[in-house]
Amino acid sequence: MQKIAVIGAGYVGLVTAAALAETGNKVLCVDSDTEKIRKLKNGAIPIYEPGLEKIILKNKNLKRLLFSTNIKEATVSAQIIFICVGTPSRHDGSADLSAVQKVAQEIARNMKEYKVIVEKSTVPAETGEKIKHTIEMNNPGGVAFDVVSNPEFLREGSAMHDAFHPDRIVIGVESERAEKIMRQLYKPFKAPIVATNINTAELIKHACNSFLATKISFINAISNICERVNADVEKVALAMGLDTRIGKEFLQAGIGFGGSCFPKDVDAFIYLAAQKGYDFELLKAARKINQERKDVLLKKIEEALWIIKDKTIGVLGLSFKPDTDDIRSSVAIDIIKLLLYAGAKVKAYDPKAMEKARSQLKGVIFCANPYEVARKSDCVAILTEWQEFRELDLKKIKKLLRQPVIIDGRNMFEPQQMHAMGFVYKSIGRRRK
Ligand SMILES: NC(=O)c1ccc[n+]([C@@H]2O[C@H](COP(=O)([O-])OP(=O)(O)OC[C@H]3O[C@@H](n4cnc5c(N)ncnc54)[C@H](O)[C@@H]3O)[C@@H](O)[C@H]2O)c1
Numbered sequence: 001m002q003k004i005a006v007i008g009a010g011y012v013g014l015v016t017a018a019a020l021a022e023t024g025n026k027v028l029c030v031d032s033d034t035e036k037i038r039k040l041k042n043g044a045i046p047i048y049e050p051g052l053e054k055i056i057l058k059n060k061n062l063k064r065l066l067f068s069t070n071i072k073e074a075t076v077s078a079q080i081i082f083i084c085v086g087t088p089s090r091h092d093g094s095a096d097l098s099a100v101q102k103v104a105q106e107i108a109r110n111m112k113e114y115k116v117i118v119e120k121s122t123v124p125a126e127t128g129e130k131i132k133h134t135i136e137m138n139n140p141g142g143v144a145f146d147v148v149s150n151p152e153f154l155r156e157g158s159a160m161h162d163a164f165h166p167d168r169i170v171i172g173v174e175s176e177r178a179e180k181i182m183r184q185l186y187k188p189f190k191a192p193i194v195a196t197n198i199n200t201a202e203l204i205k206h207a208c209n210s211f212l213a214t215k216i217s218f219i220n221a222i223s224n225i226c227e228r229v230n231a232d233v234e235k236v237a238l239a240m241g242l243d244t245r246i247g248k249e250f251l252q253a254g255i256g257f258g259g260s261c262f263p264k265d266v267d268a269f270i271y272l273a274a275q276k277g278y279d280f281e282l283l284k285a286a287r288k289i290n291q292e293r294k295d296v297l298l299k300k301i302e303e304a305l306w307i308i309k310d311k312t313i314g315v316l317g318l319s320f321k322p323d324t325d326d327i328r329s330s331v332a333i334d335i336i337k338l339l340l341y342a343g344a345k346v347k348a349y350d351p352k353a354m355e356k357a358r359s360q361l362k363g364v365i366f367c368a369n370p371y372e373v374a375r376k377s378d379c380v381a382i383l384t385e386w387q388e389f390r391e392l393d394l395k396k397i398k399k400l401l402r403q404p405v406i407i408d409g410r411n412m413f414e415p416q417q418m419h420a421m422g423f424v425y426k427s428i429g430r431r432r433k
Contacts, residue, residue, distance in 0.1 A: 001025055002185055005074035005081045007103050009036055009067070011047055011159065011260075011326065012120060012152050013084035018052060019163035021059035023188040028066050030074045040067040048325040048352045051160035071103065075110040080181065082118045082150075083131075086260075093267035095124055104131045108138035111145060116178050118148045122205050122265055124272045128172065128198035146178035149198045151205030156259070157323030166191045172201025206272070209265040210283055215250040216257045217286035220293060223253035223429025233429030234411060253429045255335070255383060255409040256293030259320040260328035263290075294335050297381070297409050298342075300426040304405045305378055309343030312402070314377035316370055317384025317410075318350035318357045325352040327360065332383035335409075336361055349373045351386055371400055379405035385412055394421060 002025045006017040009031035017029040031037050036046050043060065045053045059065035068074060075081060085099035100121055107117060119131060132147045139145075149172030154162040169191050173179040179195055186193060194204070219240075223233040233253045241248025257263065266287050273280040298308075305311050320330035327333055330353075336346050340363060347365045350357065354366050367373045370389065374380050374397045382389055390412055398404045398421065406418065408427040418425035 002080055002181075003078045004028070004185075005030060005071075005078035006084055007031075007071060007074065007081065007107075008084035008086070008099075008121070009033070009040060009046075010084065010086065011049065011156055012154065013082070014045070014047065014056065015049065015052060015154055015159045015163050016082055016084060016120060016152070017065060018055040018059065018160070020185070021062075021065040022055050022164075024064070025185070026064055027059075028068055028074045028077060030068050030071055032069060034069055037067050037069050049156065049159050050323055055160065071106040072110040075107050075115070076112065079114070080116045080118060080185065081107055082120050084120045084152075087121045087123055087264075087268075088260075089264040089267050093271040095122075095264070095268040095271075097123060097127060097130070100127065100131065101134055104134040105138045108135040111135075111139055111141075111143045114144045114146075114177075116146050116148055116181050118150045118182075119202075120150050120152050122151060122209075122261065122268075123149075123202055124206070124268055125199045125202040127202060146173070146175045147198065148173050148178050148182055149201035150182065151201060153205075153208065156326055157321055164189065168192045168194055170194045170196070170201050170204050172196055172198035174198060206265060206269040209262055210269050210286075212250050213257055213262045213266050213290070214283065214286040216252075216262075217289040219251045219253050220256060220428075221289050224296070226253075226429040226431075230431055231429075232431045253411065254293070254385075255297050255331045255428070256290040258329045258331040258334075260326060263287075263329045294331060294338060296428070297335055297383075297407065298338060300407050301339075301379065301381060304407060304424050304426055305403070308339065310345070311378040312345045312347060312376060313339050314373035314380040314401075315339075315346055315348040316350075316373060316380060316382045316389050317386055318348060319353035319384050322384055322386045323352075325356055327353050327356050330384075333357065333360060335381070335383060336364060340364070347373045347377055350384065351388055371396060374400040376400070376402055378402050379407055381407040381409060382412055383409050385410035394418075394423075398423065 004020050004025050004027045006013045006029045009029050017027045021027040039046050083103050087095045090096045128147050128149050169186050171182045226233040237251040240246050241251050270280050270283050318332050339346050347367055349367045349370050405424045411427045415430050
């Protein structure tokens with residue numbers, strides 16, 4: 001049993017805290033957002049993540065998982081302190097590390113004995129050195145400590161599963177003492193551990209996210225060519241994915257990647273590379289292809305409806321991917337904003353993300369279900385691939401629509417079946433009728 005503090009009770013912090021409590025540790029989870037902590041203390045979970053609520057409530061009842069707004073209390077009580085605060089993009093694409101620095105300062109000021117300070121937030125290479133320097137500057141007593149980089153690879157929507165079954169655990173460590181503590185902590189997870197120096201661990205995270213983002217852009221570029229030569233991107237992806245050197249994950253053509261990680265991490269890696277004198281052209285191209293995906297979808301709507309102004313567009317899906325309520329950098333939100341700008345009326349539905357989307361999408365009519373969205377709309381655009389949409393009563397949708405038009409940005413249905421049902425059905429990179 002270890003005493004642990006997790007600073008930042010967001011998607012990563014809450015999942016980390018829950019998983020570490022579940023494996024028998026005593027965890028204090030801290031956030032500066034007093035409302036969030038008030039909710040958590042009352043047993044209300046501020047985010048939607050499958051399985052998370054159950055584990056939090058169980059460990060809260062067992063008093064293995066506590067919540068606080070006080071970093072001092074957390075620093076005094078824990079030996080291992082995880083930093084899981086946000087590292088959003090700044091205007092120039094670089095990562096805003098101000099929250100990381102603030103937390104490091106507060107930890108340093110309250111350290112009385114040896115601590116392991118773990119950066120779990122996604123940060124550019126060499127941030128560990130800056131954290132180390134910040135702690136030294138703010139801890140005049142010279143208390144011993146180690147900084148560890150332990151990047152997080154969870155996927156929202158399956159974060160709890162990923163936390164308990166990681167493909168690998170990366171630890172950037174520079175002392176035997178810290179390595180031993182981290183290996184012991186992660187023993188119950190039974191995953192391969194890659195131990196390296198701190199800069200390498202930080203770079204691994206950026207390399208992984210950038211590679212996955214590039215893979216998505218690659219298949220999206222292929223889908224553009226498929227459309228031009230009447231080929232089928234789904235079959236191309238299937239055959240590519242069966243090649244074990246390539247693998248089938250992240251080969252789904254669509255409207256591009258969004259979310260709180262890929263776009264910002266790609267920007268931050270391009271920025272870091274440029275700062276170090278390397279022009280990361282490959283990653284810039286992946287980003288450009290991704291930015292163009294929204295136009296690809298808008299063009300398909302235009303092809304079907306001709307003029308967008310004054311049309312009613314029904315949108316299914318707001319979150320950046322299924323099984324989450326997270327709308328940060330969601331492509332669906334961006335597309336809706338473009339539709340509104342073009343003069344369309346927009347009706348929308350999402351199983352989990354409507355509450356979060358409301359404040360960002362003024363003028364959008366939020367509906368109780370997909371059928372309300374379809375009612376008297378000129379088309380339905382599918383922007384997030386929720387399982388619920390696969391099970392739609394399409395005959396009913398067709399009857400409710402003003403025109404039988406479905407623009408499927410996530411390739412959820414079979415074109416032949418949709419055409420046979422009488423839909424004008426446009427999807428991504430598939431063969432024409
Ligand atoms: N969300 C993901 O899928 C994911 C996956 C891997 C890595 N990451 C990385 O993990 C980090 C956190 O991401 P997230 O999605 O959990 O973010 P989030 O915004 O959901 O959570 C961050 C939390 O930190 C809190 N916070 C900010 N400043 C603080 C301070 N000074 N003291 C205490 N709390 C503070 C915020 O109130 C917020 O609750 C980011 O660097 C992100 O890139 C995220």
